[in-house]
Amino acid sequence: MAKQLGYHQIREIFARFHEAEPEPKGELDHVNAYTLVVAVALSAQATDVGVNKATRELFKIADTPQKMLDLGEAQLIEHIKTIGLYRNKAKNVIKMSRMLVDDYRGEVPNSRAALESLPGVGRKTANVVLNMWWHVPAQAVDTHIYRFGNRSGVCPGKDVVAVERAIEDNIPADFQQHAHHWMILHGRYTCKARKPLCGTCIIRDLCDFEDKNL
Missing domain, CATH: 1.10.1670.10 (Helix-hairpin-Helix base-excision DNA repair enzymes (C-terminal))
Known part of the structure; x- marks a missing residue:
């Protein structure tokens, strides 16, 4: 050091x-705050290039929490199965989407504490979203x-x-x-x-x- x-x-x-x-x-493709959260969560132990390849078609049909819930875990897995730890990540994305719909009216919260309360979202993911979407340093x-x-x-x-x-x-x-x-x-x-x-x-x-x- x-x-x-x-x-x-x-x-x-x-x-x-x-x-x-x-x-x-940032090099992760996204179209809104929700897809950014999902992309960053998927990028753990994976490359941005690999995540972008997997989400290119996914985000065309599931760019909101409700649309992701409508897609379902099985179909989500089909889109992201080239990414490491895809089964666990798919479970977390579905749980996250359910929590966003039930507790946040389908909107991604803009506080670190609220973001970290979402399944699959840790401090790093929360900070990326705060920085890239809400321009918090x-x-x-x-x-x-x-x-x-x-x-x-x-x-x-x-x-x-x-x-x-x-x-x-x-x-x-x-x-x-x-x-x-x-x-x-x-x-x-x-x-x-x-x-x-x-x-x-x-x-x-x-x-x-x-x-x-x-």
Whole structure:
């Protein structure tokens, strides 16, 4: 784990991320808040590409909680069976949809506590939805952010909660909205787990990673 970088280093890192990609976007396809929640929940231990492939036809016929209930668990499984843990995820999506219809009039709630009360929705999923749909500067820490944060010194922490707190405490406020997308994309395509592309990294002179792959 690298030491925590200073304010000016972190500010320069995110200034470069902003210059390279001013409006980073999540890579999960969705058409509304409900399909975003479903897509993020399905993405656990799966790739965004795989989820998008599975939901392409699904969301054409089931883009609301009631439509998902009408589709039913068996048909939902047929759409998502290429995704890991699909049976358990299908059960959770149906339970989530039932709860949304019964308790929230079919609308996705916009508070973290309410989102986390939904079956199959944890803190990470809740934060992704809050950030992407309601533009709350919530930080969803996945494996890419955890790796990048600890390698670089931008937001080191022994667990995802500590990393989330480090992001909130140390990344300048004007970069908070897009911080987790910049870090996810950087971790996914540049700061890779096995062979990081340090030679082409736009922040390599600021990063504290000792084993740079140049």
